Amino acid sequence: MSKIAIYPGTFDPITHGHRDIVLRASQLFDRVIIAVSEHTHKNPAFDINERIALATEVLTEFDRAEVKGFSNLLVDFAREQKANTIIRGLRAVSDLEYEFQLASMNRKLSPNIETIFLMPDEQYTYLSSSIVRQVASLKGDISDFVHPSVAKALTGKHC
Numbered sequence: 001m002s003k004i005a006i007y008p009g010t011f012d013p014i015t016h017g018h019r020d021i022v023l024r025a026s027q028l029f030d031r032v033i034i035a036v037s038e039h040t041h042k043n044p045a046f047d048i049n050e051r052i053a054l055a056t057e058v059l060t061e062f063d064r065a066e067v068k069g070f071s072n073l074l075v076d077f078a079r080e081q082k083a084n085t086i087i088r089g090l091r092a093v094s095d096l097e098y099e100f101q102l103a104s105m106n107r108k109l110s111p112n113i114e115t116i117f118l119m120p121d122e123q124y125t126y127l128s129s130s131i132v133r134q135v136a137s138l139k140g141d142i143s144d145f146v147h148p149s150v151a152k153a154l155t156g157k158h159c
């Protein structure tokens with residue numbers, strides 16, 4: 001039976017930190033579904049189709065990874081995809097409170113789905129989509145943090 005994991009998030013936009021987590025997950029699972037959430041309280045700079053297109057472009061090198069959008073409850077989407085593992089990234093202790101809450105709720109909603117946390121390479125522990133958007137909006141150099149196509153999209157956004 002193939003092991004399928006789902007890696008959900010806003011990916012607004014995808015960064016090298018997200019990519020690092022996909023790399024690690026694809027060494028552990030047969031398939032990794034990067035699930036881009038349509039409904040988010042974050043008021044994203046990129047719409048769902050843009051976020052999916054950028055993530056797809058960035059992750060083409062990973063044969064085991066596939067990008068999909070979803071708009072329903074995460075555990076329902078995971079079940080539809082036959083995934084019984086949710087992957088989340090943990091950068092620092094500050095991520096823990098929210099991630100703990102989310103994982104506990106998902107466990108309550110669907111006890112058969114396990115959440116696994118992966119740590120990125122040290123160089124990405126301070127990286128987030130929002131900080132990249134901020135630096136880009138002030139015309140800072142973001143080439144160390146995102147794929148060139150994401151940098152180009154951010155330049156066009158003026159966000």
Ligand code: ADP
Nearest residue numbers: 008009010011017018088089090120124127128
């Ligand atoms: P969400 O709105 O669900 O938090 P994000 O796109 O911000 O969506 O993050 C998706 C997941 O990726 C989260 O588990 C987050 O902790 C993780 N993540 C984000 N940036 C990084 C990074 N630089 N390194 C490792 N994990 C990260």
